[in-house]
Amino acid sequence: MVQTYLEKTSMVDVEKRIAIELRGVKKHFYDSDENVIQVIKDITLDIKEKEFISIVGPSGCGKSTMFNIIAGLMEPSEGNVKVHGESIGSSTGHVGYMMQKDLLFPWRTILDNVSLGLEVKGIAKKEREDIALEYLAKYGLADFAKAYPATLSGGMRQRVALIRTLAIDPDIILLDEPFSALDYQTRLVLEEEILGILRDFGKTAVLITHDIGEAIAMSDRIAVMTQRPTSVKKIYDVGLAKRLGSGMKARADQRYNEFFENIWADLDIQIGRSS
Numbered sequence: 001m002v003q004t005y006l007e008k009t010s011m012v013d014v015e016k017r018i019a020i021e022l023r024g025v026k027k028h029f030y031d032s033d034e035n036v037i038q039v040i041k042d043i044t045l046d047i048k049e050k051e052f053i054s055i056v057g058p059s060g061c062g063k064s065t066m067f068n069i070i071a072g073l074m075e076p077s078e079g080n081v082k083v084h085g086e087s088i089g090s091s092t093g094h095v096g097y098m099m100q101k102d103l104l105f106p107w108r109t110i111l112d113n114v115s116l117g118l119e120v121k122g123i124a125k126k127e128r129e130d131i132a133l134e135y136l137a138k139y140g141l142a143d144f145a146k147a148y149p150a151t152l153s154g155g156m157r158q159r160v161a162l163i164r165t166l167a168i169d170p171d172i173i174l175l176d177e178p179f180s181a182l183d184y185q186t187r188l189v190l191e192e193e194i195l196g197i198l199r200d201f202g203k204t205a206v207l208i209t210h211d212i213g214e215a216i217a218m219s220d221r222i223a224v225m226t227q228r229p230t231s232v233k234k235i236y237d238v239g240l241a242k243r244l245g246s247g248m249k250a251r252a253d254q255r256y257n258e259f260f261e262n263i264w265a266d267l268d269i270q271i272g273r274s275s
Contacts, residue, residue, distance in 0.1 A: 057225030
């Protein structure tokens with residue numbers, strides 16, 4: 001069916017809407033002597049709806065603190081964060097997590113692990129199991145519904161962790177180094193699968209990673225952070241995976257190496273010098 005002009009215009013508007021707004025966000029802590037430790041200097045950043053954006057920066061620069069503020073797990077010292085135009089306060093219901101570790105409960109079956117978030121939300125057992133089974137079937141894991149996490153490979157466990165996250169239908173998916181514990185081949189396969197899954201569900205995704213190549217292969221944009229106290233140093237419009245259709249094709253593109261060299265230079269990491 002041919003889309004009307006209004007339908008096309010509406011789709012463009014949706015794509016340009018802002019999912020997350022960070023305005024003048026600052027964060028400091030106090031040490032045991034009540035000295036101020038400034039972690040985030042000033043972050044102002046818009047993250048678009050359905051966008052895949054990566055946050056990269058030197059180790060210890062404050063990426064995880066920024067992540068926790070976006071999630072509503074930590075309040076900024078100054079500034080504010082809005083999701084779809086509303087202040088998040090201390091609410092965490094707008095986000096879903098995929099962490100370095102899958103955090104599956106070993107005593108629960110895969111089906112029960114996937115339906116955990118739905119159980120917490122008070123959804124009846126039959127309904128939550130139906131939802132979980134539908135997700136597992138869609139992504140080729142229905143045969144493992146009654147299995148336990150210990151019987152699955154690392155990549156399969158991470159896929160289950162993502163499905164568990166999607167099952168509660170969050171607005172935003174936060175990815176915190178989700179591939180770091182996997183071997184290289186599994187990482188490449190899972191990158192591709194996750195890109196497809198997030199595309200299927202039209203989710204906004206924020207990835208924190210130390211892997212520049214991973215960020216380039218997956219992201220629409222990359223925000224490069226400064227040393228601590230951190231701020232946004234530069235934003236790269238990448239979008240190779242979206243334009244080429246896959247992360248693997250993005251890695252093979254000549255622009256991949258150009259992005260890598262430029263982002264590495266922007267990180268300003270002093271090799272061989274004590275910190």
